[in-house]
Amino acid sequence: MTRRAVITGIGVVAPGHTGREAFWELLTAGRTATRAISLFDASRFRSRVAAECSFDAAAEGLSPQEIRRMDRAAQFAVVASREALADSGLDLSSADPSAIGVSIGSAVGCTMGLEQEYAVLSDGGREWLVDHEYGVPQLYGYMVPSTLAVEVAWVVGAEGPVSLISTGCTSGLDAVGHGAKLIEEGSAEFVLAGATDAPLSPITSACFDAIRATTSNNDDPEHASRPFDADRDGFVLGEGSAVMVLEELEAARARGARIYGEIAGFASRSNAFHMTGLKPDGREMAEAIRVALDRAQRDPSTVDYINAHGSGTKQNDRHETAAFKRSLGERAYEVPVSSIKSMIGHSLGAIGSLEVAACAMALRHQVVPPTANLSTPDPECDLDYVPVVAREHRMDTILSVGSGFGGFQSALVLSRL
Structure with missing residues (x-):
């Protein structure tokens, strides 16, 4: 089994x-x-x-x-x-x-x-x-x-x-x-x-x-x-x-448990490049996304929402925007993306688990949390970042990503049952 x-x-x-x-x-x-x-x-x-x-x-x-x-x-x-x-x-x-x-x-x-x-x-x-x-x-x-x-x-x-x-x-x-x-x-x-x-x-x-x-x-x-x-x-x-x-x-x-969702796929990669620097093409994060989706047996077209790392630095935001485009292709322009760090800050190692919790709640309620304070979009970040206001949205598959000092790049797929 x-x-x-x-x-x-x-x-x-x-x-x-x-x-x-x-x-x-x-x-x-x-x-x-x-x-x-x-x-x-x-x-x-x-x-x-x-x-x-x-x-x-x-x-x-x-x-x-x-x-x-x-x-x-x-x-x-x-x-x-x-x-x-x-x-x-x-x-x-x-x-x-x-x-x-x-x-x-x-x-x-x-x-x-x-x-x-x-x-x-x-x-x-x-x-x-x-x-x-x-x-x-x-x-x-x-x-x-x-x-x-x-x-x-x-x-x-x-x-x-x-x-x-x-x-x-x-x-x-x-x-x-x-x-x-x-x-x-x-x-x-x-x-x-x-x-x-x-x-x-x-x-x-x-x-x-x-x-x-x-x-x-x-x-x-x-x-x-x-x-x-x-x-x-x-x-x-x-x-x-x-x-x-x-x-x-x-x-x-x-046992009749309430199930928030399935952790359907996970993958991590490293850029072997720089302690704090990121390559602009987002290749390593894109690879982590690709492998996580493969393990979840999901096609990029099935992704309904992306919980971004979205730290609020120009380097990171542009890096992961490139990674979404590289891994999801045209689907990247259709999927709502948001960063809860806009509301609760960046709690370093803890934030990834808080983001998974937010994704599980989003699946349960079918609501995408917003990116607060997004009033003047960066032209180089041209995806749908759900500015300011939460959005009701049909979701079966959520992608959550993280990027860390040392070159760590991780992706997790959460699916509704």
Whole structure:
């Protein structure tokens, strides 16, 4: 029997308000969650805006011990996992623990915990030789990104394959693709798959300031993220997490589960070219799209919507526009395309999983979320980018793509059953 991986539960912590339904309501309303940075004093940085999560760990049910132990990124992942599990209707307490897997993506791991602890250990950076006696017991866990996957595994009692996928900004897509593979090959019956990142810290801001990748539009945070717009000037940092419950199609049907969609195809490629640069022809992304569609046994003509990477940098937007044309041909001009980063910013490794969650909700509701703030289209980006207002649209097959530093290019096909 051919095993097929489907999504039966979704949990979300995103800029704006926590929760799957609040996330979808924000997207379809075309509202932006970008604002001036409040998590630290950003006055000395070039880019001082971000898409922050309004997150209260205690209100979300985390115990004082969990809050003390876990970095903010781990807290996001645990809260999203609990919501996904509740949404799926599964009771994993009676499941074989070895049949439960976890696949979590993250680009920068426990950045906030590490930076906070370094500030303490080094006395605000004044001491070159740090005093380890000031370190908290959780410091080692902050240094090991796999801690994030471990925290999710503890939530669900997973004793099957547990992994942390770190491939830059494609981590979220890649983690969901890996989770689907675990289902398809029979390595797990249930997988919690998604990603998390909480990168809003001085070190992250300094790094992106140095390469001038983030926006300097500090006076108008709500309109700072402008993918595909001629007036864009860089992306807006974000944070968040999305986790999905994946299981085998027939098993999900047998228990009467609500199925959001099937992960029908996934592929990733690398450009082996430059750490941050992209070739203008979009060849590697186009190849990832081609292979993902082949694995899904879908023709380019069947693609009904494209969830773009759409970071809001000229290099990326033009690169993936070229990739869509190269992979889909004339169909590229007929398919609606949008970027939810216009509303929730770019949460690095987490954004791919948030985009898959948005695609699953789009399939369920048959609504395409818009590209907010798109008022003056870039002439070199001449596709249908669904500006400003959400659109009702018949969808059976959705393509979601990601592009990451290091040359990573990934594509995932989600299909309605």
